[in-house]
Amino acid sequence: MIEDKNQQRTPLSKLGEFALIDHLTKNFKLKHKSTIKGIGDDAAVLEHKTKQIVVTTDLLIEGVHFDLSYMPLKHLGYKAVIVNLSDVYAMNAEATQITVSIAVSNRFSLEALEELYAGIETAANVYNIDVIGGDTTSSTSGLLISVTAIGKANKEDVVYRNAAKPSDLLVVTGDLGAAYLGLQVLEREKEVFKVNPNNQPDLDQYSYIIERQLKPEARKDIIKLLKDLEVKPTAMIDISDGLSSEIMHLCKQSKVGCDLYENKIPLDPQVISTCEEFKMDSTTIALNGGEDYELLMTISQEDYPKIKANPNLTVIGYMTDESSGMHLITRADTKIPITAQGWNSLED
Amino acid sequence: MIEDKNQQRTPLSKLGEFALIDHLTKNFKLKHKSTIKGIGDDAAVLEHKTKQIVVTTDLLIEGVHFDLSYMPLKHLGYKAVIVNLSDVYAMNAEATQITVSIAVSNRFSLEALEELYAGIETAANVYNIDVIGGDTTSSTSGLLISVTAIGKANKEDVVYRNAAKPSDLLVVTGDLGAAYLGLQVLEREKEVFKVNPNNQPDLDQYSYIIERQLKPEARKDIIKLLKDLEVKPTAMIDISDGLSSEIMHLCKQSKVGCDLYENKIPLDPQVISTCEEFKMDSTTIALNGGEDYELLMTISQEDYPKIKANPNLTVIGYMTDESSGMHLITRADTKIPITAQGWNSLED
Numbered sequence: 001m002i003e004d005k006n007q008q009r010t011p012l013s014k015l016g017e018f019a020l021i022d023h024l025t026k027n028f029k030l031k032h033k034s035t036i037k038g039i040g041d042d043a044a045v046l047e048h049k050t051k052q053i054v055v056t057t058d059l060l061i062e063g064v065h066f067d068l069s070y071m072p073l074k075h076l077g078y079k080a081v082i083v084n085l086s087d088v089y090a091m092n093a094e095a096t097q098i099t100v101s102i103a104v105s106n107r108f109s110l111e112a113l114e115e116l117y118a119g120i121e122t123a124a125n126v127y128n129i130d131v132i133g134g135d136t137t138s139s140t141s142g143l144l145i146s147v148t149a150i151g152k153a154n155k156e157d158v159v160y161r162n163a164a165k166p167s168d169l170l171v172v173t174g175d176l177g178a179a180y181l182g183l184q185v186l187e188r189e190k191e192v193f194k195v196n197p198n199n200q201p202d203l204d205q206y207s208y209i210i211e212r213q214l215k216p217e218a219r220k221d222i223i224k225l226l227k228d229l230e231v232k233p234t235a236m237i238d239i240s241d242g243l244s245s246e247i248m249h250l251c252k253q254s255k256v257g258c259d260l261y262e263n264k265i266p267l268d269p270q271v272i273s274t275c276e277e278f279k280m281d282s283t284t285i286a287l288n289g290g291e292d293y294e295l296l297m298t299i300s301q302e303d304y305p306k307i308k309a310n311p312n313l314t315v316i317g318y319m320t321d322e323s324s325g326m327h328l329i330t331r332a333d334t335k336i337p338i339t340a341q342g343w344n345s346l347e348d
Numbered sequence: 349m350i351e352d353k354n355q356q357r358t359p360l361s362k363l364g365e366f367a368l369i370d371h372l373t374k375n376f377k378l379k380h381k382s383t384i385k386g387i388g389d390d391a392a393v394l395e396h397k398t399k400q401i402v403v404t405t406d407l408l409i410e411g412v413h414f415d416l417s418y419m420p421l422k423h424l425g426y427k428a429v430i431v432n433l434s435d436v437y438a439m440n441a442e443a444t445q446i447t448v449s450i451a452v453s454n455r456f457s458l459e460a461l462e463e464l465y466a467g468i469e470t471a472a473n474v475y476n477i478d479v480i481g482g483d484t485t486s487s488t489s490g491l492l493i494s495v496t497a498i499g500k501a502n503k504e505d506v507v508y509r510n511a512a513k514p515s516d517l518l519v520v521t522g523d524l525g526a527a528y529l530g531l532q533v534l535e536r537e538k539e540v541f542k543v544n545p546n547n548q549p550d551l552d553q554y555s556y557i558i559e560r561q562l563k564p565e566a567r568k569d570i571i572k573l574l575k576d577l578e579v580k581p582t583a584m585i586d587i588s589d590g591l592s593s594e595i596m597h598l599c600k601q602s603k604v605g606c607d608l609y610e611n612k613i614p615l616d617p618q619v620i621s622t623c624e625e626f627k628m629d630s631t632t633i634a635l636n637g638g639e640d641y642e643l644l645m646t647i648s649q650e651d652y653p654k655i656k657a658n659p660n661l662t663v664i665g666y667m668t669d670e671s672s673g674m675h676l677i678t679r680a681d682t683k684i685p686i687t688a689q690g691w692n693s694l695e696d
Contacts (some may be wrong), residue, residue, distance in 0.1 A: 016595075036400060040601065041509050042586055043499070045406035048396065056391035057447045057481060057496055063488040064451075076385060088392035099405045101494060103412075133405060140411040144487075146449060148405055161389050211437070238390055244416035249366075253388065343537035 010110035012138075021136050023110070024117045028124065028131040032096050034152065035130040051152040056087035056177035058081045061140035070186045075113055075214045076145070077119025083240065084149035085127055086218040090238035091160075092226065093153035095218075097130045101146040103139035113129035116145075118212040127220055141144045141337065157232065164254035164298035165234035170317040171233075171295045171307065173222050176243055177282060180289025181274045182206065182213030223333065224314060229306045233297035235315040244287040245340040246296050247326060254298075264316040287328075287338075316344045350440060359460035360486075362513045363520075371458070371482050372465045376472065377446045378477040380444050382500065383478045390479035394445065404435035410428040418534040420458055424493070425564045431588065433475055433498035434566040434641040437679040438586035440574065443566075451487035466492075475568055482621040505580065510591040512583035512602035512646035519581075519655065521570050521642045522657035523614040524591055525630060526638025529622045530554065530561030563640045571655025577654045581645035593688040594644050595674060597605035602646075605672035608665040608686065611679050633678075633687075 011131075012020060025039050037045040046053075060066060060080050068076070081098060088095040100120055136271065152182050185206045192199055203210060218238075226233065234255055237246045243265070251258050265286045275282040297321055299307060307313045317329075326338040353581055360368060384392040394401075408414060408428050408634050429446060436443040452461065472479050477497075533554045540547055551558060554583070566586075574581065583602055585594045593611070601605050613634045623630040646667055647655060655661045665677075674686040 017693075034505075038507065042435040043402035043441070043497075045439065045504065045506055046401040046403060047400070048401065053394040053396065053401065054391035055394060055445070055447060055481060055496070057449050057494070058484055059449045059451055059483045059493075059494060060491075061451050061484050061485060063383055064486055087390040087420065091393065093391070097403070099403060099496060100405045101405050103492070123531075127492055133403060134405045135405055135408050138412055139408060139409055139492075144492060146405070146407060146409075148403070148447060148496040149391075155384075155395070158384075158393055162384065189524070201362050209420065226388075236390075250560045 008111050011052040012106065012110055020162045021312055024113055025131065027121060030130045031128055032130050034096055035132055038132040040131060041194045046153050052155050052158055053092045054088055054093045054151045054153065055148065056084055057148040058084050065147040069190055071214060073115035077116040078123045079216055080145040080147050080307050081120055082216050082293060084147045088149050088151035088240040089223050090236050090295055091330045092151065092157050092223060092236060093151035095129055095149055095151040095312055096129060097132045098148040099137040099148045101129060103144040105139050105141055108143060154319040159233050159236040161235050161250055162253040163236050164250055164319050165254050166256050166319050166321050167342055168234050168300055168306060168319045169315050170258060170260065170319060171297050171299050171313050172266065172316050173219050173312055176267045176286035176292050176294065177214035177215060177271045177289045178209040178268050179291035180272055180285055182209035184212065184278060185210060202267035204229050206270065206274065208268055209274060216294055219295050222295050225312060231299060231303045231306050232301050236295055236297040239294045239296050240290060241288040241294045242288040244338050247338060248340050250298065257322050257324035258317055258326045259320055260328050264314065266314045306339035350539050356459050360458055364545050372461060373479065375469060377508060378478050379476055380478050380692045382444055383480055386478060386480040392431035396476040396500050400503050400506055402436055402439045402441045402499045402501065403496065405496040406433055408493045415508040417538055419562060421463035422467035425464040426471045426494050427564055428493040429468055429471035430564050430566045430641060431494045434586040436497050436499035437567055437571050438584050438643055439501065440505050440564050440571060440584060441499035443475060443477055443497055443499040445480045447477060447481040447496045449483040451485050453487050453489055456491060464535045467635055507581050507584040509585050509598055510601040512598050512667050514604050514606050514667050514669050516582050516646040516648055516667045516669060517652060517663050518606060518608065519645050519647050519661050520614065520664050521660055522617045524634035524640050524642065525619045526557040526560035526616050527639035528633055529619055530557035530611050532626060534561065546640060554618065554622065556621060559639055566641055567643050570643050573660060579647060579654050581647050584643055584645040587640045587642045587644050588638060590636040590638040594685050595686060596688050598646065603670045605670050606665055606674045607668055607677055611676045612662065612664040614662045
């Protein structure tokens with residue numbers, strides 16, 4: 001939150017659009033045989049002979065999805081890639097290419113965009129992705145990033161949202177609620193900083209939840225793990241809007257119901273302690289927080305022996321008949337309907 | 349420019365993101381065998397067995413790329429698709445799928461977005477495109493549209509920007525400069541309207557140039573024509589930023605020079621008459637206007653007999669050695685260097 005007033009600042013208008021794209025993308029190396037042509041023509045060219053191709057896209061908008069007063073641009077670039085890769089992995093596919101388009105107002109300098117692209121490049125390297133194109137333009141206000149991610153999978157490996165069956169196990173990766181709580185801590189520190197700019201916050205006790213907000217990862221490792229375990233989920237979705245919202249998507253599209261067990265929802269100790277501090281209910285946060293980028297899947301009962309010992313996978317419930325509805329079984333053993341209070345970006 | 353004050357207005361917050369996507373996309377029918385899964389999962393799934401796949405993306409931003417005071421939303425939706433398809437055709441490929449992401453501020457109603465999507469749907473039908481996904485979110489100011497287009501081609505048919513050869517003919521489709529002039533007329537009428545809202549403009553004499561601005565088409569027909577003529581261009585690019593800018597891209601990437609003949613540049617009679625009225629030089633407009641969405645290609649001399657009788661294709665010059673540079677040969681037979689004054693969206 002402390003700005004270096006002496007940093008270099010090159011106005012974007014000095015370069016123009018084409019020189020800017022060249023400058024920002026010159027370090028991007030192509031990594032995939034399937035990338036025939038990347039940046040530099042009217043379109044990129046890909047070749048996938050015997051694979052199916054998955055395509056997904058997400059917009060990130062300043063003031064809606066991120067706040068640059070506590071989100072460093074490098075982290076933002078990284079996160080913009082991650083949220084798209086997460087959707088590819090949720091198809092049980094391998095992510096291979098992305099396009100990145102940005103719109104910037106003239107308050108951004110070349111050095112600021114270099115930071116953003118450094119984050120994009122880091123994510124592309126960590127996740128073995130080719131950056132193959134994009135568009136760069138001005139905006140009348142703020143920063144906007146639009147990423148489209150492309151992946152591939154064998155036809156028989158692709159997992160959709162609509163094939164969960166009654167009695168399938170409901171399984172989640174990692175833990176939930178941390179990214180939302182990290183955001184609450186950052187928002188609070190921003191308010192403190194406004195009142196007293198000399199206050200240096202000690203955020204050590206929030207390190208995990210802040211990292212989950214500022215530098216989320218996508219679960220590429222889970223796609224490999226599932227292959228190694230020889231488990232193909234019956235349905236899968238990534239958790240971007242909150243567990244309850246994603247469960248409702250799976251149930252609605254698969255025409256099934258669900259019993260979710262409150263005491264099975266995986267929570268990090270920092271989530272529990274921070275919820276106590278903020279006087280928030282940790283189950284509510286896990287159900288509705290969002291931005292976890294974990295994977296939620298349904299698995300056939302017969303695959304249970306293959307996953308039960310794995311620390312990455314937690315069984316949190318099971319699917320039921322559609323007519324049974326969607327329920328949370330609380331710690332007190334009462335059964336309450338699941339409703340989506342997930343993040344709604346279109347509220348006034 | 350005349351608003352109906354009684355039109356229905358449903359706030360977007362009444363629906364929420366998922367219901368909004370369902371509502372806006374429910375009429376989209378899938379047309380391509382290669383579209384395995386469209387909207388409704390984490391990602392779309394495509395399958396192209398023996399083809400190469402081309403991918404391109406463009407951002408359109410209110411206040412930068414369009415002005416809603418004279419651009420009807422339906423036309424805007426249509427144009428947002430067209431500008432992306434044009435890039436696919438510029439690869440000599442068949443456009444097959446698009447994703448459409450939008451960000452809207454709360455000044456837009458459901459009915460406004462329905463208009464926008466009606467334009468998107470019309471373009472998808474006219475050009476035989478599947479709409480396979482997207483993202484819908486709020487913005488802090490104005491409307492933003494991000495489209496990614498996907499196409500396919502046989503490997504041997506793809507045409508890049510970097511393979512023009514000295515002595516190749518420089519060929520352009522259609523005519524140039526009309527879209528930019530149409531914008532000038534619309535901007536002028538907007539100013540007139542501000543002064544006198546009761547003035548009903550007579551725009552008949554500008555019908556062609558205004559249509560080129562508000563409802564451009566992409567040259568899908570040229571891709572078919574080239575196949576029928578058995579001509580494969582050596583290089584190709586679409587004209588979005590202006591002829592001079594696109595010529596410079598072709599020359600730079602192909603490492604060649606170019607002689608462009610002023611008297612060969614195709615102009616519509618309305619462009620000539622409107623340039624006279626506005627006291628503008630029609631060559632300057634054709635070179636720098638932009639938004640024509642015509643195709644600029646280089647063709648081997650031996651293919652000249654196949655194209656010379658075709659009214660869609662105009663030879664406007666030929667390529668030279670790189671050391672000869674890029675020149676315009678004027679009507680007065682003087683040779684002046686081509687410089688790009690094309691549209692630069694990043695200027696202050």
